[in-house]
Amino acid sequence: MITVDEALAAVLGRVRTLGTEATPLVKSVSRILRAPVVADRDLPPFNRAAMDGFAVRSVDVSVEGTRLKVAGEIRAGVWPDRALGSGEAMRIMTGAPVPEGADAVVQVERTTMTGVGEVLIGAVGSAGQNIVPRGSEAPRGSELLRPGLRLGPAHLAVLASVGVIEPVVSRRPRVAVIVTGDEVVDPGSRPGAAQIRNANGPALAAAIREAGGVSTDAGVVPDQSAKTRAAIERALSEGHDAIVLSGGVSAGDFDFVEKALGEIGVTLHVTAVRVKPGAPFVFATHGDTLIFGLPGNPVSAQVTFELFARPALLKMQGAVAFLRPKVAATLDSPLTNRSGRRNYLPVVATASEGSLRAAPVRTQGSGDTLAHAMANALAVLEPDQTSLAAGDRVLLYPLSSILEV
Numbered sequence: 001m002i003t004v005d006e007a008l009a010a011v012l013g014r015v016r017t018l019g020t021e022a023t024p025l026v027k028s029v030s031r032i033l034r035a036p037v038v039a040d041r042d043l044p045p046f047n048r049a050a051m052d053g054f055a056v057r058s059v060d061v062s063v064e065g066t067r068l069k070v071a072g073e074i075r076a077g078v079w080p081d082r083a084l085g086s087g088e089a090m091r092i093m094t095g096a097p098v099p100e101g102a103d104a105v106v107q108v109e110r111t112t113m114t115g116v117g118e119v120l121i122g123a124v125g126s127a128g129q130n131i132v133p134r135g136s137e138a139p140r141g142s143e144l145l146r147p148g149l150r151l152g153p154a155h156l157a158v159l160a161s162v163g164v165i166e167p168v169v170s171r172r173p174r175v176a177v178i179v180t181g182d183e184v185v186d187p188g189s190r191p192g193a194a195q196i197r198n199a200n201g202p203a204l205a206a207a208i209r210e211a212g213g214v215s216t217d218a219g220v221v222p223d224q225s226a227k228t229r230a231a232i233e234r235a236l237s238e239g240h241d242a243i244v245l246s247g248g249v250s251a252g253d254f255d256f257v258e259k260a261l262g263e264i265g266v267t268l269h270v271t272a273v274r275v276k277p278g279a280p281f282v283f284a285t286h287g288d289t290l291i292f293g294l295p296g297n298p299v300s301a302q303v304t305f306e307l308f309a310r311p312a313l314l315k316m317q318g319a320v321a322f323l324r325p326k327v328a329a330t331l332d333s334p335l336t337n338r339s340g341r342r343n344y345l346p347v348v349a350t351a352s353e354g355s356l357r358a359a360p361v362r363t364q365g366s367g368d369t370l371a372h373a374m375a376n377a378l379a380v381l382e383p384d385q386t387s388l389a390a391g392d393r394v395l396l397y398p399l400s401s402i403l404e405v
């Protein structure tokens with residue numbers, strides 16, 4: 001058995017980067033940017049008033065209580081029709097271009113109109129005050145966003161600001177989901193006494209989507225070698241970038257995934273990992289197609305997807321941040337790990353006064369779908385961390401993105 005890190009390296013080393021496509025701006029959210037975004041103009045494009053007030057020359061208002069002649073008004077969206085002269089002020093609105101000759105904007109609240117075409121400036125002005133200089137956020141031609149970034153709403157604001165209405169992003173990975181198990185029935189049907197509903201299909205489809213992929217549902221395949229093989233062959237022939245199988249990878253009499261993969265002639269790179277949950281994880285490749293054989297236990301399936309398939313799907317799209325950052329927390333109550341493997345245990349992490357605490361979730365193990373759903377992080381216990389006490393520090397693997405860059 002190899003370690004989690006060795007298995008992850010085996011997976012990541014075989015990831016090929018997908019092609020790109022241009023996508024409408026609003027639809028590009030959460031996609032991976034693949035071309036640099038460059039400023040097509042200075043940001044801001046002109047010396048911008050940051051306040052409603054009066055544009056002035058700072059030398060004219062070096063003492064409080066100066067009276068200046070009001071020489072006009074500049075609204076946002078309108079270029080000033082003339083420069084500001086000595087002894088003059090111009091009414092200016094937030095977002096309007098500061099006129100030539102002015103080097104400060106005095107906030108309107110610090111001024112009083114006198115009624116004779118003059119304004120009383122009740123403040124001392126200093127050069128640059130309340131003005132955002134042209135190009136100070138970013139000069140024209142500079143790189144604003146790097147390829148590999150996962151686009152969020154704030155990035156879309158940047159794209160829009162420089163007129164990129166069709167950003168170049170990675171195409172989405174196409175991923176087939178094949179669920180195996182004689183006992184597994186569709187979630188919409190009534191299970192027989194010994195049957196269970198397919199929990200993995202929907203969870204994996206959702207996880208694929210969250211990782212930027214598009215999943216196709218190959219349905220539930222019975223525990224038969226030929227049928228398992230046919231389902232994998234069909235997924236391969238349909239040109240998927242990855243295939244995710246659930247179940248059938250352990251040592252039971254009816255576990256056929258590894259056998260079927262062997263018959264098809266794919267290359268097996270990983271057949272077991274020193275991890276709990278999820279030891280019988282299988283990873284294979286067929287050409288550029290990545291094949292993940294996940295254990296059927298729902299928690300094992302979700303954790304191994306998270307540890308191995310998610311990074312691979314993100315890396316495939318050219319993402320720079322394809323691994324979640326681990327964070328340290330203080331344990332609320334004891335945890336044990338007698339598995340001899342790296343153990344991922346469900347916890348609820350909460351932030352209080354700037355530090356993280358982790359409360360273990362009571363779990364019946366790798367079939368406990370509910371315990372996993374209650375957790376927002378997994379405590380990572382190494383093989384030698386056989387028992388941790390309340391108050392001990394523990395490393396957490398967060399199950400959602402925090403501080404990803």
Ligand code: AMP
Nearest residue numbers: 181197198199200247248250295296297
């Ligand atoms: P397997 O890896 O096929 O040996 O399955 C391990 C355990 O996970 C068994 O208890 C299965 O009944 C259960 N299981 C397998 N597939 C699913 C599934 N799609 N949804 C829920 N449980 C499953």
Ligand code: MG
Nearest residue numbers: 181247248296
């Ligand atoms: Mg099974």
